[in-house]
Amino acid sequence: xxxxxxxxxxxxxxxxxVRGAADAxxxxxxxxxxxxxxxxxxxxELEKYGFSEFVHASxxxxxxxxxxxxxxxxxDSSIVMGLKYVKEGNASGFVxxxxxxxxxxxxxxxxxxxxxxERPALGTxxxxxxxxxxxxxxxxxxxxxxxxxxxFAQMGAEYMQKCMNIDSPRIGLINVGTEEEKGNAAAKxxxxxxxxxxxxxxxxTEGREILSGEIDVAVCDGFxxxxxxxxxxxxxxxxxxxIKEELMSSxxxxxxxxxxxxxxxxxxxxxDYREIGGAPFxxxxxxxxxxxxxxxxxAIKNAIRQCIEFSKxxxxx
Amino acid sequence: xxxxxxxxxxxxxxxxxVRGAADAxxxxxxxxxxxxxxxxxxxxELEKYGFSEFVHASxxxxxxxxxxxxxxxxxDSSIVMGLKYVKEGNASGFVxxxxxxxxxxxxxxxxxxxxxxERPALGTxxxxxxxxxxxxxxxxxxxxxxxxxxxFAQMGAEYMQKCMNIDSPRIGLINVGTEEEKGNAAAKxxxxxxxxxxxxxxxxTEGREILSGEIDVAVCDGFxxxxxxxxxxxxxxxxxxxIKEELMSSxxxxxxxxxxxxxxxxxxxxxDYREIGGAPFxxxxxxxxxxxxxxxxxAIKNAIRQCIEFSKxxxxx
Numbered sequence: 001x002x003x004x005x006x007x008x009x010x011x012x013x014x015x016x017x018v019r020g021a022a023d024a025x026x027x028x029x030x031x032x033x034x035x036x037x038x039x040x041x042x043x044x045e046l047e048k049y050g051f052s053e054f055v056h057a058s059x060x061x062x063x064x065x066x067x068x069x070x071x072x073x074x075x076d077s078s079i080v081m082g083l084k085y086v087k088e089g090n091a092s093g094f095v096x097x098x099x100x101x102x103x104x105x106x107x108x109x110x111x112x113x114x115x116x117x118e119r120p121a122l123g124t125x126x127x128x129x130x131x132x133x134x135x136x137x138x139x140x141x142x143x144x145x146x147x148x149x150x151x152f153a154q155m156g157a158e159y160m161q162k163c164m165n166i167d168s169p170r171i172g173l174i175n176v177g178t179e180e181e182k183g184n185a186a187a188k189x190x191x192x193x194x195x196x197x198x199x200x201x202x203x204x205t206e207g208r209e210i211l212s213g214e215i216d217v218a219v220c221d222g223f224x225x226x227x228x229x230x231x232x233x234x235x236x237x238x239x240x241x242x243i244k245e246e247l248m249s250s251x252x253x254x255x256x257x258x259x260x261x262x263x264x265x266x267x268x269x270x271x272d273y274r275e276i277g278g279a280p281f282x283x284x285x286x287x288x289x290x291x292x293x294x295x296x297x298x299a300i301k302n303a304i305r306q307c308i309e310f311s312k313x314x315x316x317x
Numbered sequence: 318x319x320x321x322x323x324x325x326x327x328x329x330x331x332x333x334x335v336r337g338a339a340d341a342x343x344x345x346x347x348x349x350x351x352x353x354x355x356x357x358x359x360x361x362e363l364e365k366y367g368f369s370e371f372v373h374a375s376x377x378x379x380x381x382x383x384x385x386x387x388x389x390x391x392x393d394s395s396i397v398m399g400l401k402y403v404k405e406g407n408a409s410g411f412v413x414x415x416x417x418x419x420x421x422x423x424x425x426x427x428x429x430x431x432x433x434x435e436r437p438a439l440g441t442x443x444x445x446x447x448x449x450x451x452x453x454x455x456x457x458x459x460x461x462x463x464x465x466x467x468x469f470a471q472m473g474a475e476y477m478q479k480c481m482n483i484d485s486p487r488i489g490l491i492n493v494g495t496e497e498e499k500g501n502a503a504a505k506x507x508x509x510x511x512x513x514x515x516x517x518x519x520x521x522t523e524g525r526e527i528l529s530g531e532i533d534v535a536v537c538d539g540f541x542x543x544x545x546x547x548x549x550x551x552x553x554x555x556x557x558x559x560i561k562e563e564l565m566s567s568x569x570x571x572x573x574x575x576x577x578x579x580x581x582x583x584x585x586x587x588x589d590y591r592e593i594g595g596a597p598f599x600x601x602x603x604x605x606x607x608x609x610x611x612x613x614x615x616a617i618k619n620a621i622r623q624c625i626e627f628s629k630x631x632x633x634x
Binding site for chain 2: 183212222224229234266
């Protein structure tokens with residue numbers, strides 16, 4: 001199985017991507033990576049792991065460039081070239097840690113939307129009290145029509161069914177109250193659409209219930225979703241930091257922390273985004289996985305794993 | 318100092334409110350509570366603590382009633398009667414754990430907005446990495462015009478200056494990226510208004526930076542704010558639960574947890590909403606504090622403390 005990898009645009013450089021691919025190949029020997037990036041940077045890294053297949057891309061789209069403009073101007077960038085390679089049927093999917101905006105614009109234009117989908121969206125798997133929740137949209141669409149939200153639910157249900165083996169994924173509409181008439185204008189109308197959708201719609205989900213394990217797909221606009229997701233990341237870090245600080249504040253608690261070290265390790269692992277992989281762009285004709293910008297080799301490996309698992313599903317490719 | 322207290326609408330009943338008032342009076346002997354609620358429920362509780370002043374309110378507005386309708390119909394409810402009492406100058410402020418919607422509608426109509434404020438908003442103080450952040454709006458306004466957001470910033474800055482003694486409160490606009498052109502339509506325009514506002518505007522604040530301690534007021538629409546706030550509450554609970562579960566999983570870690578018990582106690586206290594008090598409704602001519610629906614006596618006591626501290630400020634009353 002061939003997967004196109006964007007070797008550029010990762011904060012940890014080309015080496016993290018190449019090493020992640022090598023680690024993925026140990027688990028999935030049938031996986032064949034094709035790297036997209038500048039040959040001067042790529043070649044020495046590829047040699048280290050015995051890889052040889054790459055496509056030279058002379059430029060990179062950076063996250064601070066306006067995505068639409070960058071996409072139009074930088075035809076020779078790793079994102080544009082990689083997406084075209086996938087579109088032409090040379091690979092099963094594309095994994096990139098580069099600019100989210102450019103990746104979304106590029107994927108929508110080059111790879112195209114699935115029939116009936118107005119806007120592709122970015123889904124992120126997050127650990128819940130029990131199991132996982134797919135939060136979407138996580139930042140692809142800022143101002144959302146109610147129909148977009150209903151389609152996010154549909155795309156999310158399909159993903160959770162096919163990639164996480166959940167029979168009838170439970171859908172929650174993120175909202176400020178459980179009552180049908182609660183919320184902003186888009187959420188109120190989306191509630192009505194979801195009720196009629198034939199999906200396993202569980203109604204509105206309040207903020208405190210998102211991770212309760214009662215739903216499999218949490219639907220919201222990309223503005224709310226992006227803020228929620230990043231806040232969760234930031235808050236987890238702050239809490240773990242405070243706990244560490246408190247535990248180091250006395251000798252007794254230091255000993256306590258030492259004895260409980262493996263427990264903390266497991267918690268940390270559970271909330272480690274690197275273990276989960278990337279975020280799938282859903283609603284496209286082919287598979288595009290957005291890896292975290294600050295991915296290391298472990299995160300890249302898991303984003304590739306996700307792409308492989310998603311590729312196995314027959315409704316794609 | 319007289320403060321009107323809604324004795325109804327608290328999940329923990331009249332007794333939590335009366336006991337909270339008694340505890341507050343121990344700290345603030347000048348505090349004189351006037352309770353609003355049904356006399357049959359109130360009288361026996363008041364007798365326990367030697368309180369006597371109350372106003373009989375024969376009905377209660379429940380959180381599942383449409384606020385505007387309930388406010389119009391239930392003139393004899395504890396919320397409506399309490400707000401009128403404050404409006405008539407009989408008390409310095411009103412504290413209620415009842416329906417947020419009814420409280421907001423009632424306060425806006427009865428007490429009235431400050432000049433130049435289009436929409437009052439609900440602010441909530443949350444603990445950050447260092448210090449505290451005032452998050453607003455936390456649920457009063459769902460679809461917000463850019464001008465509302467700019468006014469939230471102004472109201473929030475005033476509150477943090479006067480009640481938290483912060484000289485020049487740092488304002489962050491919650492958004493999906495730090496760049497000026499990021500966000501939904503309202504956030505983009507609000508950014509421009511805030512740049513011109515004369516406030517200490519620090520630009521856009523991404524989700525992961527909300528609690529970093531770099532800002533004092535985090536501005537967003539009430540839809541996003543409510544979801545963020547409740548999610549934070551839910552996530553903290555889930556994390557503490559997971560940590561507890563992990564620590565109880567082996568004898569060694571159990572001993573570790575026992576030794577580190579006081580550290581965990583301090584963390585728990587730091588994230589305990591009951592220690593913080595209620596959420597002020599800002600932008601009104603008088604002081605209205607919304608206490609958490611599931612407040613116990615400690616939470617009520619701290620909501621009263623907040624009302625007292627806010628009342629001391631000369632720009633109100």
